[in-house]
Amino acid sequence: MSATDAAVPTTSVTRARKRRRRLPGSRIGYVYVLPFFVVFIAFSLYPWLDTAWVSLHSVRLTTYDESVWVGLDNYRNLFTNPYFWNAFRNTVTIGIISTVPQLLTALGIAHLLNYQLRGRTFFRVSMLMPYATSLAAATVIFLELFDPGLGLVNWFLETVHLPAVDWQNSKWPAQVAVSTIVIWRWTGYNALIYLAGMQAIDEDLYEAAAIDGANRWKQFIHVTLPGLRPVIIFTIVVSTIGASQLFGEPLLYHNGTPDGGTENQYQTLGLLMYQQGWAYDRLGLASATAWTMFVIIVLAVVVNLAIARWTGRPSQTARAEGETR
């Protein structure tokens, strides 16, 4: 994860290395990391790798040990399957609808929270309440809020003389509703992350900017945003990973069936995989989907980081520094 790598100042790493050399207790280190690696290898690493092996076979749950080698057939099936591409598109669009407003709002909220406020603990804790609510509970709650007949959302729309919306059966409204659950749960959390990042920015930079006549908005653009870059990149990466695996919200949004709506209008890749494996009993195909998802996640993260590097580096940061000096 280069986001993390980039953030660790090299000085502290080298310093730590130099220090560590002086300390005894060499071999015992293996013993101390052993419990971690035993659990990790048995229940994480081995299953990941075995998934790759299973994806090259035709496997059923009941006859798991009688798998048949099929080579790349599962992948071929997957890539020629319209359901896969539908799920892929849905994952991307729901990902965008849920992530972009979420992070932008979180940034704004963090800015507000950074003011001196009375009762700030109250505000912060309140904003984290959705994060403490499980996705199952949140989805069940929003399912009724978005209910076409009983829901408060349509009541509100009608009250302000807008047409009622079918949040379940039409495509985009359903995707918006599912995204809303994600946004509700994670915005406050990300706002706190940004707030922590803001408070870590050197105050002198603001002072210098103020002396140079930069107003609050300019300070935000040229001091806060560049200072938050590593944090912003990290939240984008984490949100991208989360969005790529979206599963629970769309599952419960259609009563626990993994089809993602009557016309699969919000079936995500995570749901498709679950459906292949547990509804259709095609574990090989599901495993191929899992590995494909992983590759997609890695690509999405790499693209994100590339964009971040490309946009952030040359002009803006330099300008900000020029202006604050």
Place this chain on the structure above:
Amino acid sequence: MSTYDSTGESAAAGPKGTAADTTDGAIPQDARGTRRARLARSKAGRQRKGTWVTYLLIGIVTLVSVFPLYYTIVMASHTNAEMAAATPPILPNASIVDNLREAFKLAPLNKGLVNSFIVASAVTAGTVALCTLAGFAFAKLRFRFAAVLLAVVVGTMMVPMQMGIIPLYMLMARLGLANHLAAVILPTLVTAFGVFFMRQYVSSAVPDELIEAGYMDGAGPLRVFISIVVPAVRPAMAVLGMLTFLTSWNDFFWPIIALSSQNPTIQVAFQSLATGYAPQQSIIMAGTLYGTVPVLIVFALLGRQIVGGIMQGAIKG
């Protein structure tokens, strides 16, 4: 969703260590009123007082955060017909109790709560203990391949849980653990995030001199770990513990695969309640509320610490 829930907490990568201590309430609390602090703050001019606009906006955000939870109480106490009325109700009433009674018949909510408590406690204890131990080793002990192993740990923070569920499911079936709580506990007993988080904290919070002094006094590495490192990193262990407990409590994907609706965690119980045959939505809402309130209460009580923990995690991680 496991990455949202696991690496999610790691949050980000700020300038490591530098600002962890100045985040959140700590500084203003201690320094409030001292002249220097006031001077520093006014000089910086950044911590400006919020105007009424600030409060208005923050108020709206707070309302949006909390309102769905409040309205769940309302939804839990009204029938479908009442909810569909031209003017929906805004206050709860006593029928919530009857609805809850109905909910108990549809899903084993209490069993779910007990199971979730067992799972989350076990996972938290295991994660905090094993990750602190491994984090200490990576931070302070010199052994071959330590850097490589740490890189492996950090690198896997990106791999989603979904990647391995099929072999994991078969593994649990072979171990005879299908539908046992152990099947949910074991895979999350350690997290890469936990190791990385503790390593960062041990590196910055435990001076080498302290450890050397321990060795000087004839203590072995285990003694040093227990008597010197653990007391020094207790705050970080508490943070990791709270975040792990919450993540484990709210975990959904793996539990619904590994557990049946007869032996559920609370999340699995929600799923069977929501997808079952409740005659009224209010019954589902009452059950959901019942299963959510305990964690919200704990959250409200420990809110300040959790907020501080998340913000600290953001900078440290």
